[in-house]
Amino acid sequence: xxxxxxxxxxxxxxxxxxxxxxxxxxxxxxxxxxxxxxxxxxxxxxxxxxxxxxxxxxxxxxxxxxxxxxxxxxxxxxxxxxxxxxxxxxxxxxxxxxxxxxxxxxxxxxxxxxxxxxxxxxxxxxxxxxxxxxxxxxxxxxxxxxxxxxxxxxxxxxxxxxxxxxxxxxxxxxxxxxxxxxxxxxxxxxxxxxxxxxxxxxxxxxxxxxxxxxxxxxxxxxxxxxxxxxxxxxxxxxxxxxxxxxxxxxxxxxxxxxxxxxxxxxxxxxxxxxxxxxxxxxxxxxxxx
Amino acid sequence: xxxxxxxxxxxxxxxxxxxxxxxxxxxxxxxxxxxxxxxxxxxxxxxxxxxxxxxxxxxxxxxxxxxxxxxxxxxxxxxxxxxxxxxxxxxxxxxxxxxxxxxxxxxxxxxxxxxxxxxxxxxxxxxxxxxxxxxxxxxxxxxxxxxxxxxxxxxxxxxxxxxxxxxxxxxxxxxxxxxxxxxxxxxxxxxxxxxxxxxxxxxxxxxxxxxxxxxxxxxxxxxxxxxxxxxxxxxxxxxxxxxxxxxxxxxxxxxxxxxxxxxxxxxxxxxxxxxxxxxxxxxxxxxxxxxxxxxxxxxxxxxxxxxxxxxxxxxxxxxxxxxxxxxxxxxxxxxxxxxxxxxxxxxxxxxxxxxxxxxxxxxxxxxxxxxxxxxxxxxxxxxxxxxxxxxxxxxxxxxxxxxxxxxxxxxxxxxxxxxxxxxxxxxxxxxxxxxxxxxxxxxxxxxxxxxxxxxxxxxxxxxx
Numbered sequence: 001x002x003x004x005x006x007x008x009x010x011x012x013x014x015x016x017x018x019x020x021x022x023x024x025x026x027x028x029x030x031x032x033x034x035x036x037x038x039x040x041x042x043x044x045x046x047x048x049x050x051x052x053x054x055x056x057x058x059x060x061x062x063x064x065x066x067x068x069x070x071x072x073x074x075x076x077x078x079x080x081x082x083x084x085x086x087x088x089x090x091x092x093x094x095x096x097x098x099x100x101x102x103x104x105x106x107x108x109x110x111x112x113x114x115x116x117x118x119x120x121x122x123x124x125x126x127x128x129x130x131x132x133x134x135x136x137x138x139x140x141x142x143x144x145x146x147x148x149x150x151x152x153x154x155x156x157x158x159x160x161x162x163x164x165x166x167x168x169x170x171x172x173x174x175x176x177x178x179x180x181x182x183x184x185x186x187x188x189x190x191x192x193x194x195x196x197x198x199x200x201x202x203x204x205x206x207x208x209x210x211x212x213x214x215x216x217x218x219x220x221x222x223x224x225x226x227x228x229x230x231x232x233x234x235x236x237x238x239x240x241x242x243x244x245x246x247x248x249x250x251x252x253x254x255x256x257x258x259x260x261x262x263x264x265x266x267x268x269x270x271x272x273x274x275x276x277x278x279x280x281x282x283x284x285x286x287x288x289x
Numbered sequence: 290x291x292x293x294x295x296x297x298x299x300x301x302x303x304x305x306x307x308x309x310x311x312x313x314x315x316x317x318x319x320x321x322x323x324x325x326x327x328x329x330x331x332x333x334x335x336x337x338x339x340x341x342x343x344x345x346x347x348x349x350x351x352x353x354x355x356x357x358x359x360x361x362x363x364x365x366x367x368x369x370x371x372x373x374x375x376x377x378x379x380x381x382x383x384x385x386x387x388x389x390x391x392x393x394x395x396x397x398x399x400x401x402x403x404x405x406x407x408x409x410x411x412x413x414x415x416x417x418x419x420x421x422x423x424x425x426x427x428x429x430x431x432x433x434x435x436x437x438x439x440x441x442x443x444x445x446x447x448x449x450x451x452x453x454x455x456x457x458x459x460x461x462x463x464x465x466x467x468x469x470x471x472x473x474x475x476x477x478x479x480x481x482x483x484x485x486x487x488x489x490x491x492x493x494x495x496x497x498x499x500x501x502x503x504x505x506x507x508x509x510x511x512x513x514x515x516x517x518x519x520x521x522x523x524x525x526x527x528x529x530x531x532x533x534x535x536x537x538x539x540x541x542x543x544x545x546x547x548x549x550x551x552x553x554x555x556x557x558x559x560x561x562x563x564x565x566x567x568x569x570x571x572x573x574x575x576x577x578x579x580x581x582x583x584x585x586x587x588x589x590x591x592x593x594x595x596x597x598x599x600x601x602x603x604x605x606x607x608x609x610x611x612x613x614x615x616x617x618x619x620x621x622x623x624x625x626x627x628x629x630x631x632x633x634x635x636x637x638x639x640x641x642x643x644x645x646x647x648x649x650x651x652x653x654x655x656x657x658x659x660x661x662x663x664x665x666x667x668x669x670x671x672x673x674x675x676x677x678x679x680x681x682x683x684x685x686x687x688x689x690x691x692x693x694x695x696x697x698x699x700x701x702x703x704x705x706x707x708x709x710x711x712x713x714x715x716x717x718x719x720x721x722x723x724x725x726x727x728x729x730x731x732x733x734x735x736x737x738x739x740x741x742x743x744x745x746x747x748x749x750x751x752x753x
């Protein structure tokens with residue numbers, strides 16, 4: 001900022017020219033932007049031209065601010081934030097004017113409280129319109145006694161559909177894409193599979209079916225690693241042992257994936273024996289009730 | 290006379306003053322002094338990102354349809370022709386392919402959201418490490434933390450709106466986390482989603498939250514944040530002529546105004562360049578949400594990464610009492626973030642109590658001069674960076690060709706140990722820096738700029 005006047009003048013002239021050029025480039029970019037738009041638009045070109053148009057203006061402002069405008073430093077005194085004792089006392093006196101009146105009308109105040117509280121409670125009720133009572137809806141799915149197993153296109157699944165090692169996402173017939181009824185169907189062998197005591201006839205012909213909704217956070221447990229017979233949830237990497245009733249062997253999941261009891265009907269179609277015998281998906285407070 | 294007539298601003302000012310008598314206040318405002326330090330720009334960047342989010346967001350609302358009704362796509366993006374999808378996803382595709390300047394607006398909007406939250410967190414770190422939250426600024430600190438919470442909430446709701454496969458997965462996880470809240474979890478989840486997941490309500494509801502409720506709350510808190518800032522004036526680093534009772538820097542008018550307007554345009558320029566050149570969230574590749582589909586390598590936007598990491602790292606614990614259950618995601622998805630933000634809100638008061646320092650502070654600390662605070666800050670940052678990394682453990686595993694299980698275990702251990710190490714290291718480093726300064730006081734050299742623009746050293750003079 002210092003220096004002889006002629007130097008200063010030259011410096012200012014140069015700076016002004018520089019800023020003028022920046023603004024000109026910005027204006028040209030804006031014209032280009034309009035042309036691009038009328039020509040049908042193109043994302044990259046629009047982004048770059050917009051950046052140049054805005055950047056030119058921004059550059060000009062910054063250069064002016066740094067080189068031409070007064071830099072100071074200026075000093076400003078701070079206000080003392082807390083008020084003086086006198087002001088506070090005066091304020092408190094004024095405040096008591098109302099408080100004193102209220103204190104003498106304690107009964108009115110209480111009734112106002114009752115009215116306000118009642119209004120508040122009443123206002124809570126419309127919230128109830130936002131959603132239904134959870135009731136037992138988390139405890140059941142669309143699977144039932146004898147539901148036919150269909151794939152994502154709605155085609156029924158037969159014993160011959162999968163080779164050993166094959167995997168399919170299936171739904172109960174008539175309930176395609178229903179989130180809580182998605183099931184992962186795996187054919188681990190070609191003979192009856194017992195995943196756990198008490199589930200002797202749940203996996204006929206090596207077809208085993210587990211809820212595809214992860215018991216941790218609800219992602220679809222979609223990755224089947226055939227070599228180790230493990231199901232992996234791609235979201236948080238909970239891993240389940242397919243041969244051991246989908247017991248969790250790694251990750252944050254705390255329990256097994258619910259197994260869907262299957263059977264094969266006389267025409268060779270896969271059907272469920274019943275719904276799951278426990279709630280599917282992530283845990284919740286009254287899950288075991 | 291001709292000179293007077295060219296001065297438009299004073300005439301306008303006079304017109305307004307005749308009606309409002311605002312000259313005195315306005316003059317004080319014009320002369321308001323802003324300390325000059327690069328780190329003070331971080332909050333400004335956040336502010337300008339918010340402005341840009343409003344501008345681009347308004348444009349997007351003209352074309353976005355927040356509905357779950359299934360429609361068949363027949364727009365100009367070939368691979369999805371004839372695919373069934375929600376109106377929300379369909380209109381997002383329309384914005385991206387058929388609305389002129391739609392894609393660039395959408396991408397600037399998304400980038401601005403990412404930078405918005407990054408700038409807020411950088412700003413928060415600046416405030417934390419320099420002790421700018423101390424009395425009298427505790428209220429503004431809490432408003433700032435609230436702004437961060439709201440910004441993250443709006444980021445998540447916005448991310449969910451296109452109803453693509455990735456955002457649907459995010460919603461499913463959010464639903465499960467809400468479900469995990471003891472006693473009332475199922476009720477809250479059903480009230481938010483209008484029933485069982487996914488339902489047909491959530492996009493419409495998130496839209497209202499995303500474009501009205503949260504932005505309005507942010508705007509109100511921003512005004513309060515800035516009003517308190519003006520009332521209390523800026524903090525400043527120690528330096529010549531700077532005391533606890535003054536502020537030294539450039540004035541609002543005209544220097545700071547020009548500088549900050551310049552910053553606004555430059556921030557916008559960078560975001561425009563990103564929006565044009567750096568593809569973000571190409572939802573047409575993910576495809577519409579289907580409940581049974583998901584892919585590996587699903588990552589949320591960066592600011593949710595630490596929550597994702599928390600869900601991934603947390604061991605397989607749950608609590609059962611009297612036949613009731615507190616599921617695993619409650620700890621990783623509800624408790625950890627609650628403690629995080631609770632601690633942030635409480636910090637100014639905790640520190641005041643620990644240090645017994647209740648005095649007013651307007652001069653900033655250098656991080657090295659407060660080794661304990663700096664150490665705690667670095668430890669907490671380490672913790673969250675590790676959680677963030679854990680949010681991408683499958684990506685790390687694929688990239689470095691190691692098993693996810695090993696990475697998860699390594700991070701589980703690291704997240705419990707490295708923060709302590711980070712504290713000790715930082716503490717040591719601060720002490721070291723202090724000791725070095727005491728040993729050799731900073732050499733003072735006075736430079737003078739000559740006519741040619743070069744610098745020469747001159748003898749320091751004592752006064753000035």
